[in-house]
Amino acid sequence: MSPLQRPAGLRTRGLTLSATTFAAVLALLVTAVAAPAQPAAALAQIHCKQTTGTAALDPIVHHDEAVGSAHLHQFFGNNAWLSLPNPNAANLADLLGKTTNCANPSDTAGYWSPVLRYTATGAIIPTQAFTAYYRSWDGTSKGEGMAFPMDTRLVATRHNWSCGFFERQAPVLAIPNCTHVSGKPGHTLTAHIDFPSCWNGVRPYHPSTQVGDTSDNANYAYPVGTACPAGFPNRMVALRETIQFVYTGNGKDVELSSDAPMGVTDGLSMHADFWNAWDPAGLQSMVVNCVSGTGNRTRAECG
DSSP states (O other): OOOOOOOTTOOOTTOOOOHHHHHHHHHHHHHHSOOOOOOGGGEEEEEEOEEEEEESOOTTTTBTOSOOOSSOEEEEEBSOGGGSSOGGGOOHHHHTTOOBSBSSTTOOOEEEEEOEEETTTOOBOOEEEEEEEEEOTTSSTTOOOBOOOTTOEEEEOEEEEESOTTSOSOOBSSOOOOTTSOOSTTSSOEEEEEOOOEEOSOOOOOOTTOOBOOOOGGGEEOOBTTBOOTTOOEEBOEEEEEEEESOOSOSTTEEETTTTTTTOOTTTTOOEEEEOOOOHHHHHHHIIIIISOOSOOOHHHHO
């Protein structure tokens, strides 16, 4: 994955914005605002715990490379990663049928993201909760979206931060001041990362001999307004990863492990990876019952 560039017009600490730059920032923030709430019939929210620790690994972007990753990641979902002799060389066969830390036992997908840490000491700030939201392709209540093909590997950089789902504040691109919140679930520093949901139909092909970046991002795109862009006609489920951190500070003493390597500050490098290693039947059942609303919705499957 190429280093992330600082979005044009973003404020860094101590810098004053011009009126033109402020307008650009405002436009960026509008695109980052969370999607409207959906009725129960068009949503799955799958809670997952962190797997065995953290590691400087990236099995998608640095597949089978000697360099694991330039920064630490925290892993959720599939438990196989850190028990493999060489996690960076993992293939789909290494993940299928393994155990998961997700509440839905069929969700054996791999999810990972950079860790949040204190800038001065490097101490990692624990994750309070991780939720994988599967929604309609455009984030609305229409309930339309196909299941990702098996072995799909995606990296998402479209993100925003807030101080919690229950706080009445607009999401922002940099880590906000959360000194006013309680730290309880829904009232703590929270990151939201959205994955593209429009697909061109090219199925994943990942032989074990692949080395380097194996992401399928070239075959996916984000919706544009109320439509998928030209060349990406297939509407997939929209995946949003939401990560709540045990942090209620002012945001000035923390950073993501990926910030410095990617040349940014203030959590602007937030991104997340998704490797579709779901049980195939379980994934299709979740999409039918939870997202499309055409089946039988249960708390165990849909959250």
